[in-house]
Amino acid sequence: MSQRAVVSATLVDVAKAAGVSLATASRVLSGSPRKVREDLRESVVRAAHELNYTANAQAQAMARGRTDVVGLIVHDIADPYFSSIAAGVMRSAEENQLIVTMSSTMRRPEREVQYLSALRGQRARAVVLAGSRVTDRGLVERLSAELEKFQAIGGRVALISQPRLQVDTVVLENRAGARSLATALHERGYRRFAVLAGPRNLVTARDRLAGFREGLTRAGAPLAPAHVIHGDFTRDGGYSAAEELLAARAEIDCVFAVNDVMAVGAMVALRDHGVRLPTEVGVAGFDDIATLRDVTPALTTVRVPLERLGATAVDLVLDEQQADRPRVRRVRGEVVLRDSTPPRRAG
Amino acid sequence: MSQRAVVSATLVDVAKAAGVSLATASRVLSGSPRKVREDLRESVVRAAHELNYTANAQAQAMARGRTDVVGLIVHDIADPYFSSIAAGVMRSAEENQLIVTMSSTMRRPEREVQYLSALRGQRARAVVLAGSRVTDRGLVERLSAELEKFQAIGGRVALISQPRLQVDTVVLENRAGARSLATALHERGYRRFAVLAGPRNLVTARDRLAGFREGLTRAGAPLAPAHVIHGDFTRDGGYSAAEELLAARAEIDCVFAVNDVMAVGAMVALRDHGVRLPTEVGVAGFDDIATLRDVTPALTTVRVPLERLGATAVDLVLDEQQADRPRVRRVRGEVVLRDSTPPRRAG
């Protein structure tokens, strides 16, 4: 007879069971500032407990006119760079009682626009867009338009990347970091560099290349154009780029891959082709990915506080101070010299 | 005068602008099966577009009585094991037009219960719980109770771990995998093993240890109890456990760490203490984490199709066939022998 209920108890049920009005029940259960007589409060709590009552967050959101959802959009959650950022976002979100809904674009920028639109449908309170911007003008415009719509209905936005759009941004100083790295490597005695530069259309990759080049030029050892190889921002991209370098028989003593994942791919490629590391060629990366710290030789890189990037972005969207123009939080990386680039004797 | 609107257009606005009734507007915009005359449909679509209308998903969910949210709960999203599973969950979720909300327990099992309760508040359609179950009886009971409440209101649940609770589960055959690994290593000539066994209360860790022990026993080279070291399921846990092993001056020729992350930590510890790898000691792990494939020497391990685990879990919760008892999908790992455990000469 009594079929298993597939609906949960509602506030009306609780109120009825407790013998109070809907309003009173709501007041005790939804943390309203208004006081309720102790005995009533108790019976409401008890009734709620007995009925396994849990407020319907959707209904609350509708009645209140706002949600506690923050959307996170990343390029690829399986990439340690993004999973670390996600960890930071989730940590800060939890501290602020927010729910995180996540989506992964699989490195297809158009997806950002789609997901953003979906988040608008969710009436998400805020969205964090992590990952490099691209250079494609059309895409940037479509994203901008969608961001404006999102903001038009009161949503907050933070980017983790480059300050290229009219929204709050956590800026990772890729250029300065790469410049410092170049200087440090030059000081260690390296002179003939190659750069595995990643995709041409990713601003992050471009900035790192540009910064590295600047550093070398200042140090008086300018980068040869032929020693810049583009490719995917992945392990395999690094592997292929390094092979290309070898095929070109470039005369070099140090390879800078614009991220750690690529650097590791490059190391493997070099070794596979009989290059001894780090004696014949030094290798450096960027990011200081935790799981990659234990490769041999230990990878020289630029440490990026990834979790902090994520947490900072959430803090930014939660700080409601409506500035007249986009705010920017700059985060610097720190050069970490390890065994993959030992000091090199002159000559 | 005209302050920037902070509310979005509603269906009423669209209907009004299109000169039709609310019902008609709803029918064209929400993919209702009912037909609407072509000219009306067009003007509704146009009005919606002009007003930047996007249906309020919360309101839709309330009216329909169900959501498109699937919750994912992991131990630690920054751990590549979980980020890969997450990638699989998100892929399958997207294919099914579902939204993923994610939370990370930071390896504190009580959090699973809390998050599950929050997801019940969200009226999530389903939840995927990834990560090893624990042995603590009280925790298991509290989780079970919360799972039942979740299911009582129609929510679907899938676990990725061990079939210990009365819900659908994607089971990773840790025991069988570890057993095969033991056999394979024995065949390569290893005889004196140590196991870095992870936390005592994690079922995954226990199963891997048990399987490995079984394999060795069958092969006639039983594991010495003193050669089992427990510790954290992390890189540093592996490092410490290996140091402990060294301090005990155990006579061994092969170390099995119950996951790759620990194995890498162990490799570093062994090297730091002057042990030559893999000549003096072989090292093996479990999981085949992608970013860890390039350590030197290349790590022998048991490959686990992590993304598929995640995707399978989503498929399971979406397949509404209400079986009378929990369904189980078994997934096997595959031994991958690499350079960290080269064939060993007898003697």
Add this chain to the structure above:
DNA sequence: CTGTTAGCGCCTTCAG
């Protein structure tokens, strides 16, 4: 301090 009531935005019978 408590109760009544009007929405929040949308879907979906039910008439027309």
Add this chain to the structure above:
DNA sequence: CTGAAGGCGCTAACAG
């Protein structure tokens, strides 16, 4: 095929 109206579960004025 279209429109009117009730209701999803909850919050927040507004009275009492």
